[in-house]
Amino acid sequence: DAKTTQPPSMDCAEGRAANLPCNHSTISGNEYVYWYRQIHSQGPQYIIHGLKNNETNEMASLIITEDRKSSTLILPHATLRDTAVYYCIVRPLYNFNKFYFGSGTKLNVKP
Amino acid sequence: GAVVSQHPSRVICKSGTSVKIECRSLDFQATTMFWYRQFPKQSLMLMATSNEGSKATYEQGVEKDKFLINHASLTLSTLTVTSAHPEDSSFYICSARDPRAGGRYEQFFGPGTRLTVL
Numbered sequence: 616d617a618k619t620t621q622p623p624s625m626d627c628a629e630g631r632a633a634n635l636p637c638n639h640s641t642i643s644g645n646e647y648v649y650w651y652r653q654i655h656s657q658g659p660q661y662i663i664h665g666l667k668n669n670e671t672n673e674m675a676s677l678i679i680t681e682d683r684k685s686s687t688l689i690l691p692h693a694t695l696r697d698t699a700v701y702y703c704i705v706r707p708l709y710n711f712n713k714f715y716f717g718s719g720t721k722l723n724v725k726p
Numbered sequence: 727g728a729v730v731s732q733h734p735s736r737v738i739c740k741s742g743t744s745v746k747i748e749c750r751s752l753d754f755q756a757t758t759m760f761w762y763r764q765f766p767k768q769s770l771m772l773m774a775t776s777n778e779g780s781k782a783t784y785e786q787g788v789e790k791d792k793f794l795i796n797h798a799s800l801t802l803s804t805l806t807v808t809s810a811h812p813e814d815s816s817f818y819i820c821s822a823r824d825p826r827a828g829g830r831y832e833q834f835f836g837p838g839t840r841l842t843v844l
Binding site for chain 1: 730775
């Protein structure tokens, strides 16, 4: 299973865009990239996922590099409520039961 | 969206006793549920995959006799920590896949259960 590498923490000013990077250099062609976040002492919340094209939804945008070895989650206008640990996960296409969480990035949104 | 609940949210027990944690899918039927454990300041670790009507599949290193999983219905999975010890103190989180989500295969997570073993 492909592993992910994320910076342990990042700061972002409220109202600015938060760009969270993830490295998944060993990803294979049939593996998806998922992003979840976990607010303190709660269960993780789904944000977005993609295979190779960039994706956007009401919460965020996901930019995947052409070689698929890394991706960036973008929160366009971060608020204090976006303070959380953000996890980048790689899921095999044909083994949808396997969600292995890496260490994640603690995003601190500051006023 | 799909909602997953857990009960209890917190439990404190004495060493040597058993504790049961319930995980319910409230507005969908989940043929597959998952159990994770999270120690302080660490990431989630997948413990086992729970399939309705069949035995759970445990991840390597997880003792199946200590962490008993039962998935008796399409909306309920239970995790029983048997003969709990202080090192079992952790945050236990369940999740479920909503078959209505189609190709997204996302997992919906419960709010977690904080277990403290004295």
